[in-house]
Amino acid sequence: MARKLLLEKANVPGIRGYEVYRREGGYASVEKALKNMTPDQVTDEVKKSGLRGRGGAGFPTGMKWSFLAKPEGVPRYLVCNADESEPGTFKDRYLMEFLPHLLIEGLIVSSYALGSKATYIYIRGEYAWIPDILEQAIAEARAAGFLGKNILGTGFDCEIYVHRGAGAYICGEETALLESLEGKRGNPRIKPPFPAVRGAWDCPTVVNNVETLAAVVPIMNIGGEEYAKIGVGKSTGTKLISACGNINKPGVYEIDMTISVEEFIYSDEYCGGIANGKRLKACIPGGSSVPILPANLLLKTVKGEKRMMNYESLSDGGFPKGSMMGSGGFIVLDEDQCVVKHTLTLARFYRHESCGQCSPCREGTGWMEKILKNIDTGKGKKSDIDLLWDIQRKIEGNTICPLGDAAAWPVAAAIRHFRDEFEWHVDNPQECLV
Amino acid sequence: MVQFSDEKLKKVNEIVGRYPEGKQKSALLPVLHLAQEEFGGWLSVETMDYVATLLKLEPIEVYEVATFYSMYNLKPVGRYMFEVCQTGPCMLRGSDDIIDYIKKKLGIGVGETTPDGLFTLKTVECLGACGYAPMMQLGKHFREHLTPEKVDQIIEECRRTAAANN
Numbered sequence: 001m002a003r004k005l006l007l008e009k010a011n012v013p014g015i016r017g018y019e020v021y022r023r024e025g026g027y028a029s030v031e032k033a034l035k036n037m038t039p040d041q042v043t044d045e046v047k048k049s050g051l052r053g054r055g056g057a058g059f060p061t062g063m064k065w066s067f068l069a070k071p072e073g074v075p076r077y078l079v080c081n082a083d084e085s086e087p088g089t090f091k092d093r094y095l096m097e098f099l100p101h102l103l104i105e106g107l108i109v110s111s112y113a114l115g116s117k118a119t120y121i122y123i124r125g126e127y128a129w130i131p132d133i134l135e136q137a138i139a140e141a142r143a144a145g146f147l148g149k150n151i152l153g154t155g156f157d158c159e160i161y162v163h164r165g166a167g168a169y170i171c172g173e174e175t176a177l178l179e180s181l182e183g184k185r186g187n188p189r190i191k192p193p194f195p196a197v198r199g200a201w202d203c204p205t206v207v208n209n210v211e212t213l214a215a216v217v218p219i220m221n222i223g224g225e226e227y228a229k230i231g232v233g234k235s236t237g238t239k240l241i242s243a244c245g246n247i248n249k250p251g252v253y254e255i256d257m258t259i260s261v262e263e264f265i266y267s268d269e270y271c272g273g274i275a276n277g278k279r280l281k282a283c284i285p286g287g288s289s290v291p292i293l294p295a296n297l298l299l300k301t302v303k304g305e306k307r308m309m310n311y312e313s314l315s316d317g318g319f320p321k322g323s324m325m326g327s328g329g330f331i332v333l334d335e336d337q338c339v340v341k342h343t344l345t346l347a348r349f350y351r352h353e354s355c356g357q358c359s360p361c362r363e364g365t366g367w368m369e370k371i372l373k374n375i376d377t378g379k380g381k382k383s384d385i386d387l388l389w390d391i392q393r394k395i396e397g398n399t400i401c402p403l404g405d406a407a408a409w410p411v412a413a414a415i416r417h418f419r420d421e422f423e424w425h426v427d428n429p430q431e432c433l434v
Numbered sequence: 435m436v437q438f439s440d441e442k443l444k445k446v447n448e449i450v451g452r453y454p455e456g457k458q459k460s461a462l463l464p465v466l467h468l469a470q471e472e473f474g475g476w477l478s479v480e481t482m483d484y485v486a487t488l489l490k491l492e493p494i495e496v497y498e499v500a501t502f503y504s505m506y507n508l509k510p511v512g513r514y515m516f517e518v519c520q521t522g523p524c525m526l527r528g529s530d531d532i533i534d535y536i537k538k539k540l541g542i543g544v545g546e547t548t549p550d551g552l553f554t555l556k557t558v559e560c561l562g563a564c565g566y567a568p569m570m571q572l573g574k575h576f577r578e579h580l581t582p583e584k585v586d587q588i589i590e591e592c593r594r595t596a597a598a599n600n
């Protein structure tokens with residue numbers, strides 16, 4: 001069994017409530033940090049841990065925290081990104097639903113490190129029942145003296161507020177999220193300046209993913225150095241993977257990033273193999289925005305090495321022959337699935353979610369959906385495949401935020417690895433491969 | 435006339451208080467949620483104008499937000515809205531069949547409401563339940579691992595609650 005740091009207590013009855021959570025050792029990290037450490041020491045511990053952002057970009061968390069501007073007399077904010085909308089991703093939901101106190105604990109310690117007296121959880125609107133769970137946990141933590149004024153008599157004040165979004169994938173992009181928090185449309189801002197310099201209400205702000213902030217708790221408990229020993233290379237600690245698609249056991253798993261992709265898919269501890277005794281066809285290992293890989297390239301890298309479930313190995317081979325860890329949304333396709341149709345659903349998703357600010361993204365996502373729909377329904381031409389390729393290349397790198405890239409990459413990878421399937425659709429307009 | 439009760443007005447004040455002084459615009463999304471819940475499940479122009487007055491905003495600031503986010507309904511909807519996810523991971527687990535089944539069963543197309551005003555069918559994009567697919571959102575909650583039998587049960591359940599509340 002792999003070592004569990006986040007989900008270790010997930011099955012303890014009553015762990016959602018404060019009493020059980022506390023009895024199981026909860027909030028020890030708050031006592032440790034606030035009573036015995038300076039904010040900078042907490043940041044140092046996170047730096048030592050090697051923790052990388054779990055929202056998808058993998059940016060080193062300790063480094064981001066140390067970039068936070070600290071002008072005199074200006075408030076600073078911590079904002080927890082709980083917008084989780086990347087197709088295939090549902091790990092943050094699991095943490096918030098079943099271990100709300102773990103997130104609140106991580107938020108208090110992180111707020112202390114960053115000097116945030118008002119910390120916001122921006123949660124996607126569709127998770128409509130979760131704010132009640134979080135607010136209950138916040139009220140319990142406050143009643144126990146871990147939130148509010150003069151926490152544990154240390155002079156540190158902190159409040160946590162839950163802010164509900166209202167249905168917009170783009171609000172997971174940190175600057176769109178901040179616009180939305182300010183009560184505006186979710187149009188991303190141009191970076192730089194990064195939120196660490198100018199964020200919420202123009203004040204220095206750190207935006208971190210739910211899982212990142214929850215991971216601060218075990219880091220404080222076992223120490224940054226100890227945390228860094230788990231995993232391999234720059235993939236330290238544990239990672240939550242949400243697995244879905246045609247597998248026997250969809251769900252959220254905590255892995256220590258030393259296991260292979262093959263083990264993750266086939267072992268009973270994790271996905272339990274492909275459903276209905278079918279064969280593996282392809283997989284998108286890190287949420288819909290990362291490249292799809294056919295089975296052979298998924299299980300082994302181009303060099304013929306076993307592909308492992310960590311940041312480095314998943315991206316080994318670059319875009320042409322590799323993929324990415326991304327958000328940890330692991331989508332498995334069995335041999336009967338149609339890549340064209342699957343790609344079409346993703347293209348539709350990105351068209352639906354484009355905020356419309358940049359023409360390559362606004363127009364390009366629409367065109368990609370239209371062309372894919374034509375191919376899928378037997379009205380496509382061979383030249384459409386090249387046209388698709390052309391459009392995705394014109395989007396990539398030419399937009400304000402990475403949603404444009406995120407829309408382009410799945411189409412590019414699908415054509416790159418499954419061109420024959422696209423051609424087959426064009427040549428056989430009456431029937432689909434499946 | 436559109437008007438929050440005193441209790442809801444207190445709630446609005448509490449929400450405004452979560453944000454820094456002078457930044458009451460930040461309360462717009464939560465207050466629109468509250469308004470939609472209170473005033474018939476959708477946002478009429480009258481409702482939006484009311485929210486603008488409450489938060490001291492120009493009406494246009496409210497309209498541009500209400501039209502951006504998919505959860506705000508700008509038209510009346512049925513009492514029960516079936517929002518079925520159709521994105522990749524759900525599609526892999528048969529969401530298309532579920533959508534077809536609901537269409538047949540309720541006799542309506544996507545985006546339509548049954549003549550009795552009870553049900554609206556909508557397709558939506560990934561709701562973060564991919565591992566429990568196929569799924570739909572119904573009000574505040576998710577209904578997961580859908581099968582035709584489960585859909586039948588849900589429809590029955592809605593009809594029963596509606597009858598009991600009438």
Ligand SMILES: NC(=O)C1=CN([C@@H]2O[C@H](COP(=O)(O)OP(=O)(O)OC[C@H]3O[C@@H](n4cnc5c(N)ncnc54)[C@H](O)[C@@H]3O)[C@@H](O)[C@H]2O)C=CC1
Pocket residue numbers: 053054055056057058059064067083084085086089172173174194195196207287289326327402406
């Ligand atoms: N979890 C989910 O549901 C989704 C996750 N994603 C992921 O999001 C990723 C892209 O996210 P971005 O925020 O655009 O990536 P990014 O690389 O621009 O930034 C990553 C983080 O590091 C910070 N950062 C980077 N350089 C900095 C600097 N010099 N100073 C201060 N802070 C700095 C940014 O503010 C941000 O918080 C994709 O890789 C994708 O996997 C995308 C869609 C949905």
Ligand SMILES: Cc1cc2nc3c(=O)[nH]c(=O)nc-3n(C[C@H](O)[C@H](O)[C@H](O)COP(=O)(O)O)c2cc1C
Pocket residue numbers: 052053054055056057058059061081082083084085086169170171172173174175207208209210212213401402403406
């Ligand atoms: C289109 C788009 C959507 C995103 N959605 C999310 C999201 O739902 N959750 C999240 O944590 N990060 C999301 N991100 C990444 C954030 O911009 C940001 O990198 C992240 O919240 C930083 O937290 P981390 O360093 O802890 O990963 C998204 C990025 C893009 C471009």
Ligand code: SF4
Pocket residue numbers: 170187188353354355356357358359361362399400401402403404405
């Ligand atoms: S890339 Fe797309 S989503 Fe991002 S800012 Fe431009 S139009 Fe909006």
Ligand code: FES
Pocket residue numbers: 087088089519520521522523524525559560561562563564565567569
């Ligand atoms: S794809 Fe349907 S919930 Fe994610």
